[in-house]
Amino acid sequence: MKKFDKDRVLLGLAAPVLSVLGALIVTGLVLLASGKEPFHAFHVMLTYGSKSDSQVYILNKATPYYLSGLAVAIGFRMNLFNIGVDGQYRLAAFFAAAVGGSMSIPGIIQIPIIILTAMVVGAAWAAIAGVLKVTRGVSEVISTIMLNSIAGIVIGYFLQDGRLGVTDKLANTITTKPIPSGSHLFNFTTQTDPVVGFIVFAGLAGVVYWFVLSRTRFGFDLRSVGRSESAAQASGVSVKKMVIVSMLISGAMAGLVGMSTLLNQSYQFSTDFPAGIGFTGIAVALLGRNNPIGIAVGALLWAFLERASNGLEFEGYDKEIVGVIQGAIVLAVVIAYELVRRYGLARQQRQVGAELAAAGSDDKQEVTA
Amino acid sequence: MRRVSKIAAAGVVSAALALTATACGSSTTSDSGSTGGSGSASSSSSAGGGGKSKGVGMAYDVGGRGDHSFNDSAARGLDKADGELKLDSKELTASNGETESDRVQRLESLAAAGYNPVIAVGYTYGPSVTTAAKKYPNVTFGLVDSVVDAPNVDSMVFATEQSSYLAGVAAALKTKSGKVGFIGGVQNTLIGTFDAGFAQGVKDTKSSVQLTREYLYKTDPRGFNDATSAAAKAQGMLDKGVDVIYTAAGLSGDGSIQKVAGKSGAWAIGVDSDQFQDPALAKYKNSLLTSAIKNVDVAVYDLINSVKKDNKPKVGTNSYDLANGGVSLATSGGFLADVQAQIDAAKQKIVSGQIKVSSTP
Structure with a gap:
């Protein structure tokens, strides 16, 4: 049994490692095709990306990516x-910024209010898609994409x-x-730039994600719906309720x-507030196999790559x-x-087959005996 | 079984490749560091010595070199200076969805590497230039389109309302239907100067001409990169009988120009660069009446020259207007030949101060 688990871990690691390697090979070929030397590029990325200010940058950049990955x-x-x-x-950050800017009470109260506002707004926006799916059968892929665009328009309004704007x-x-x-969140000072204090909250969010999904009844229900809706329904889980609740949680997480x-950085929402992190989150979640630690690795990798791109540009790539x-x-x-997955499946089938065969031969022996 | 072996093979091959990759990386890096990267290594060491200076550090706005418009204009200035002064310059470009810290980082990395001046193209760099200029007081920073009050910053601002005024004069004289239109990318202060100048030019020339003004977006900077929406606005105007359309919306302007070209007798007015000369718009150039040019290249070239040649950095707020050739109205195509006298007269009046062009609509 223990050996089997080890194999599963290996199989789990195989996919991300294979994919990163595959990507590096593809990139190397692209670099070669464009007449540039790939190994030097990778070397530049590594050395540039591991400098101390790069490390700070990567942590700061990975924080929102991580939360976005969890939400997805x-x-x-x-x-x-x-x-x-x-x-x-974006909608959550906008309204949170508006609420935060309109108050001036002690930070110890105001910061939680700002964060809560963001979570509520994010959850409410996601709930629209959830309700549409449950009551009208609208695919959440379509509705959430459209809601992205509407969120942009609402903010613009x-x-x-x-x-709510000041020019x-x-x-x-x-x-x-x-x-x-008074309501700026603490930062961790380093030799170079400070590391955002919100990284602590992101870590907590990861722990909560792990605990809720793998250690509670709710998490079990959620995963069982994911595996098979009909089976979950048959065992007494209300799928509709689960859709709404998980959209709410996903949206609240997105609010963070x-x-x-x-x-920690801008202290206000402006037209140049970073956009597109939600889509990065999809890639990060895919890369991390929905596992809280995997997502963290994915987020760090993504941030590292973006940081490394600066180094590449400097070197003429x-x-x-x-x-x-x-x-x-x-x-x-x-x-x-x-x-x-296919390999794992085939392997499992083979194992079961082998066990059955063994059992079969045992039976025969018993019969002959 | 076959699939399994395939995966196994893939794993082995990729692992082997990975090994060779890391092996090459670690063993040849020291080599490639000194041979392949010899150029950069030597130049950086000389910068460290502080004796010889490097070239110019350019930080472009989104789109970068090759955007046929704003950034390209800055690049032309850089190329001219590079060619004349034999500089080894470095160009970095902004990407979408950046944060403030990304921009600060870009400017500071250029300054730290010894590039001087460091030129930031676009108003989004305003706050980051403030930060970087404080941290590197010995480096001269250039900022296009915005003003930063620091002793080592050259704030280059353009009196686009003046060139837009001339565009308004041309539009009023050329319209047959008596209706002209203005399309702005984003309704902000910067685009407001185009709007205001154009409106005043039209009104001062022929008060009977009717002006329709539309903006693509209220605040979203997407307005500079949404040709479809500009095309729709332009079509709407054409349908209402507007026959001269001035579009100040960066890349979006292509959409509007394309629509205008589809209607015979209608004119488009370009912006920032002389769009008649733009190879990408060559198909439509016979509908391009003129362009309100913003000579970012002149400003960039001036700054580089002041730092590199005269050793007396040009700092403070420097306005580029009709008088010093910082902005102008293009004459390529010769479509304005019949009204050139009136445009020149208007230009003279602005230069002499007889006409004051308002910069807010």
Whole structure:
């Protein structure tokens, strides 16, 4: 039994390792085709990406990626594709920033209010897709994608002078009122730039994710719905309720994505608030196999690649090569998982077959005996 | 069985490749560091010595070199300076969805590597230039389209309302239907200067001409990169009888120009670069009446020259307007030949201060 578990771990690791290797090979070929030397590029990425300020950058960048990956993974776990994390976190960060900017009470109260606002807004936005799916059978893939676009429009409507926005006449950008300095979240100072304090909350979110999904009845129900809806239904799980609840949780988690930027870096929501992290989360969740530690590795890898792209650009490579690596990783992940899954299945069948055969021969012996 | 062996083979091959990759990486890196990267190594060591200086550090806005418009204009200035002064410059480009720290990092890495001046192209760099300029007081920073009040920053601002005024004069004189249109990418202060100048130019020339103004987005910077939506707005205007359309929306302008070219007798007015000369728009160039040019290249070239040649960095807020050739109205194509006298007259009045062009709509 123990040996079997070890094999499973190996199989689990095989897919991500295979896919990263595959992606590196593809990238190497692309670099070769464009007449550049690939090994030097990889070397540049490694040395540049491991400098101390790069490490800080990677941690800061990986924090929202991690939360986004968790948000997506909650949906994945029950076969729900929450493509809408992007809209959910932006809308959440926007309203959280608006709430934060309009108050000036002690940070110890205000910071939780800001975070809660973000979680509630994210959950509410995701719930729309959940309700539509349960009551009208609308695929959450379609509705969440559309809700992303609508979230952008809602933000555009409110982020105007006289509504919730303040224009900066010179810089041509519109922002929400800045959050008072008393409510800025703590940072960890390092030799170079500070590491965002919200990374602690991201770690906690990972622990909560692990605990809820693998150590509670709710988590079991959620995973069983993901495995087989009809089987879950038959064993007394209300699938509709689970859809709504998991969309709510996924959305609340998505609400946290923008918080490290808001509470540790920008302190306001502006038109240049980072967008697209929700989609990064999909790749990160895929890469991490919905496992809280795997997602962390995926998020760090993604942040590392983005950091390394700067080093590449400095050395005269096209920074877009990192986009090629990321794209290749996602494709390779999907392929590698499918290969490994099939291999695992075949192996399992073979094992069962062998055991049955052994049992069969035992029976025969008994009969002859 | 076959599948299993295939996977096994794939695993072995990739593992082997990985091994060779790491082996090559670790053994030849020291080599390639000194041979392959000799150029960069030597130049960085000389920068460390502080004696010889490196070239210019350029930080482009999203789109970068090759956007046929704003960034390319800055790149032209750099190329000119590079060619004349034999500089070894470095160009970095912003990517979508960046945070403030990404931009600061970009500027600081250029400054730290010894590039001087460091030029930030686009108003989004405003706050990051403030940060970087404080940290590197001995480096001169250039900032296009925004103002930062620091002793080592050259804030390059363009009086686009003046060139837009001339575009308005041209539009008012060329319209047959008596209706002209303005399409802005994003409704912000910067695009407002185009809007205001154009409107004033139209009104001062022929007050009977009717102006329709539309913006693609209120706040979303996507407005500079959404040709489809600009095309739809332009079509709407054409349907209402508008026959001259001025589009100030970066890349989105392509969509509008394309629609205008589809209707005979209608004119499009380009922006930032002389779009008549743009090979990407060559198909439509016979519908391009003129372009309101913003000579970012002049400003960039001036700054580089001041730092590299004259050793007297040009800092403070430097305005580029009609008087010093920082902005102008293109004449390529010769479609304005019949009204050139009136445009020149208007230009003279602006230069002499007889006409004050408002920068807010």
